[in-house]
Amino acid sequence: MTECPECAAKDIVxxxxxxxxxxxxxxxxxxxxxxxxxxxxxxxxxxxxxKTREDKHDEYRDWWTTSKKDKQG
Ligand SMILES: [Zn+2]
Structure with a gap:
């Protein structure tokens, strides 16, 4: 099975x-x-x-938001 990584990050399987x-x-x-x-x-x-929780740079969120916009268009 493929577990959702987004939900896994919130401890939800x-x-x-x-x-x-x-x-x-x-x-x-x-x-x-x-x-x-x-x-x-x-x-x-x-x-x-x-592992780098202190890092404020939110590269992942930018990538995901952009990716979502593309899908909706
Ligand atoms: Zn999910």
Whole structure:
């Protein structure tokens, strides 16, 4: 199963649903919509951020917000 990295960051275990048409994983809880690669990337970024919590630079959030806007357009 593919666990949602966004929800996992909040200590919630959510299994992502795979959409075969778009080849994307979807989280029913937070609405995350990402390919397997993106899920891995998000997980990596969140793990990295966990270790550098003092770092104010919010690169991940910028990336995700931009990514979301693209999808809605
Ligand atoms: Zn989620």
């Amino acid at each position: 959510v299994e992502m649903k795979f959409d075969a048409n778009t080849k994307h994983f979807i989280c029913k809880k937070c609405g995350l919509f990402a390919t397997r690669e993106q899920v891995s990337d998000i997980r990596y970024r969140l793990n990295k951020r966990e």
